Amino acid sequence: MSTEDNGLIRGSPTPERCAALAKEYTLDIPRIPSLELPLHVSSSQDSVTKAIKMCGGLSKIKEVLNERGESAESQKGLELYLNEGSHRDFSDKFFNEHPIIGKKVPYRDESIVLKIEMPKGTLAKNNGNIQKSLESLRSRDVRVTPVAIINNTIKFREMSDFQVRLDNAPSATEFKDSFDSLDWNNMKAFVDSVPDFDTRPFENISNLMMDRSSKIPSLDFQLPPPPRFSMVGLPYQYKYKTNPFATKKSNGAAEVKGTYIKNYQQFVHDMNEVTETPANPHPSLQKDYEVARATGVYPGTKKESNFYQNLEECLKVLGELFSKRPIWVKRHIDGIVSKDLHHTLKIALALLSYRFTMGPWRNTYIKFGVDPRTSSAYAKYQTEYFKIERKLLRSPILKKNMPSPPAPVYESNNPGDIDSRFKFNGKQIPWYLMLQVDLLVEEPNIAEVYSKAEFLPKANELTGWFQELDLAKIRRIVKYELGCMVQGNYDFNEYKLKYFKTMVYVKESMIKEQSTDQDGDVNMDEDSNEPNQNKEESDEDEENGVASGEADEVALEADEADEDENVRVDEAQDDEGDDYDDAAFEINSATFQEVIDRISRLNPEVAQRLQNDLTGLVNEANL
Known part of the structure; x- marks a missing residue:
């Protein structure tokens, strides 16, 4: 039902009978206020009267409805007391009764009240369900x-x-009658009645009766309860996530397929040089693997699933990959390991590698026995994260220049090696914007900077083995070219590129006193007379709408949610692989395009309409 400018409402005509229009109604009808209560209020007069009384009466409700100021902070609000004993017309029964505050919505929340008439007895036949009643008529x-x-x-x-x-x-009653009454004579009388060494508060406290069927003697509890139990008015956001492996049946019931085993992936949480890196898998994982080798069945799986046999094949593939390249990004491996082995990948990686949770090798899988802090030969495996800023992605025209991300399990176009679409060469926008340095060197200007780079005596947490200036040059070139390509421009300015390659100072940080930012950039322009604001604007222009640095938590969660200890093991693999794809799909972190692709499987027409009408998704925290 849609509203028209002339004050009428009209039902949308069906495509089959465009000439037949629904009946029109005028919207020249009364405007009324409403009260949305967190109570079960029936249609009886007594129930309505009691609900109004719990809010302080009609006069209080009218007073709040007439409050000025649209923001919730500017409103006094309506007090709803849930227990009798809170208002003057009831006897006091509760020590710490306090109300729930209700306020007018910040913006007008208009809705239409409809009067629906249907044959007598229809609602009763359908157990009071209005929707079913209407469908039956x-x-x-x-x-x-x-x-x-x-x-x-x-x-x-x-x-x-x-x-x-x-x-x-x-x-507690004495306390309420004295201090809570704010009457000085009552307070003084109460204080005078308390002896110097009063034992009443703790009298019989060790003999409390926990039998609910008998009444606890009044002398057993003589301490006043706290004024409030909850110190916050609104519930905490715990960021609860549903089980990613749970699926819904056609009848709406949730079902979790398969069993779960722990992958025992090992993490290193400190870049300090005295921190040792693991040389072997987690002891619990080694134990499970030894049991699997002895019995042919991996613990927690069934024999018919052939999990152990698939794991052995996956280990062979990964063994070859780690012999060629000691440090990997999992998204690169996803296209090399075949789909029928992919469900064993997390366990196989945990048997062969460990991970850093910080620093320049964050989010990579490092072969056991390899410590990238020991040699500059591992500098080329450092990760650099780039992010296209929202001001570019908001444009529907520019979004078309962005490549569609790969499926959770895909096939590399370079068998046995990294898919070429992950590389940055100045001719394509990479599939994945967390790039290892050696995936950047196909771009000639970056190759030139990299060939002249002088490594540090020892690696640090911010820039790894690279000098700050060399890393700043590489970042500048990538940000400039990436921003141009997103805007459809592949004709780069050679003078800008030359400037980036010959930079003398690291200019990304404008913080005084040589402080560093998260990118490891140091301010070298302290003698400049330009205001800081102008410097920031100048830098923003040079960044070309692309940000660099360490991946933020949201991006890491969306791109590689691999830190979950539980791994799903299907009892039987589906030939089409739909079950696995559903498990890998996480609605809370999925991109707009992934959501559209998932809808298109069920209803291509709806997916196409949403693709055309919507520009993206909005985080629920920003609604």
């Missing part, structure tokens, strides 16, 4: 009339709290 048996527009709503979004009754707490 012909259109001529139903009459729908708009009666009002709700244009002002008070909503309650705070949490309620635990409260304590005073039936069995005489000391």
